[in-house]
Amino acid sequence: MTSPDRSLAADPGLTKKASRSLRETAIQGALFLCALVSVVTTVGVIVVLASESWTFFREIPVHEFLFGTRWTPLLEPRSFGVLPLVAGTLWIVLIAAIVAVPLGLGSAIYMSEYATPQARSILKPLLEILAGIPTVVYGYFALTFVTPLLKSLIPATQIFNAASAGIVVGIMILPMVASLCDDAMRSVPNSLREAAYALGATPMEVSTRIVVPAALSGVLASFILAASRAIGETMAVTLAAGATPKLTGNPLESIQTMTAYIVQLSLGDAPAGTIEYRTLFAVGALLFVITLGMNILGQRILRRFREVYS
């Protein structure tokens, strides 16, 4: 009588196949449920926004909402044209872009083309810290530091203004731009750079004429993603930009963004079920659509860029 082959009998995989497969299925199921939570949440948010907005748009026609120029849902006489809020948001995005795009792209070019590995190892974490500062601190910083500074330079600056809020939002999204542009530029094959250097190009020419154009779709995607972050920014603009919805060409005045309006209404006393309350969902839906659109656009461009070099 020979003993059974040790190696086979000792293999737990073969003897306990049934329970192992059951455990694996259970784990797979549990992980699937985790993934399902995010899907369900997204669907839930969309459903709530859509149903409440639909009730709103039964009373206020869509074109009046989207193209009206007076936003006074809480004052008499009521008016529901959302353009002042959109204009306020655009002011913030514009000023933030003016701050973040040159500074972010510049930092990225320095980090990927000029910086020594040591300098890079200091700079990159510092940028991460900038990204980690809570947005409410940025808002407070805008109100107590940036606004008085602007006022000393331009006396016509009001106590709430789009410029201060735009500047700090720009500083807030700067790490995002720098980081994404840096990744995009480092993905450009070195062979391109080497060829340019071989032809006698200066580092400046290599960066601006070779690397950035080659990494252009990644750079553009970073701008779009950072802009969509600026659109959704709430705390800094609520604290520093004001609560005056108006169409204006002057960034030194008090304005109101879509996000700040949502905060104002949520903290206020609009009774549930009234038309003022439903503006919350209408503006929220508009914000959602704009941010979603920009994110999709950014992802599309980013994906295009990744394909080229993989």
Next chain:
Amino acid sequence: MMNLKRHLLAAAAILAIGAGSAAADRALKGKVAIDGSSTVFPISEAVAEEFLSVQPKIRVTIGVSGTGGGFKKFMVGETDINDASRPIKSKEAVKAAAARIEYIELPVAYDGITIVVNPANDWVDHLTVEELHQIWMPGSKVEKWADVRAGWPDRKIKLYGPGTDSGTFDYFTEAINGDSQACRADFTASEDDNVLVQGVVGDKDALGFFGFAYYVENAGTLKAVPIDDEMGQDGPVLPSMASISGGAYTPLSRPIFIYVNARAAERPDVESFVNFYIESAPKLVGEVGYVVLPKEIYELVMTRFERRITGSVYETGAHGSLAELLSIQ
């Protein structure tokens, strides 16, 4: 064994009765949650500070969500007391009834809404109610000082005021524009009166309004504008303790209130606090910068609280002096 138990029970009963009757004197523990008007806030805060030395174990927290925002929380029983710089609105009263919350309305002081300008503003000597209406009405075409009165500078007026959640805003728009919440949309709004003060102090062409106490606190850096109501012979009246309590400063004088949740009033900590509030109001209201009510009215208010009379004296749309309205109880 039985004897011991009976003795213990008797002792406990005697202690409980003794404790209940000496509620005002013994040290109480508890929490009183207050929220609401930023105008009434300085008074409530002063009272809470004094109260801490009398009853150190009762914790009083005071929020500043605005009269309307505070009522929202009051209606769901989240707060025990709501500071209010205007009487409760009828739609809020309906919500309270639906939520089965009964409230005791207690006026605590007079306030005069003060119109302020920058001290460097040397052209405004007074404003009439009609001029204020022209400036603040919805769809107002007034952009520059020259549009208000001939001869005034041709520069843009910068307007500052509390936001739509503020009782001060509601009262001002009702008094000046005839309908609470009827107002032009392009002024710089903030629930924080300190921000408004800063705004007016920093801008030569600014015009703002807020409660009298915030003016008094910043009297050195602001200029109050006398208001002419064009009724009677007083001419323009500057807000002051005398003109507000005497009734000369119209239409912007108003009583300010605290609304106490009737069920919360049964708790010894809340009851003790409200009693202290009404007793110390004559002293503290003046210190804070508001206008003290006459002694008789404080007595009527105390009676109203002791008798736990619920509801608002303004319910039926009643008008009249506080003394008249409170005496109807």
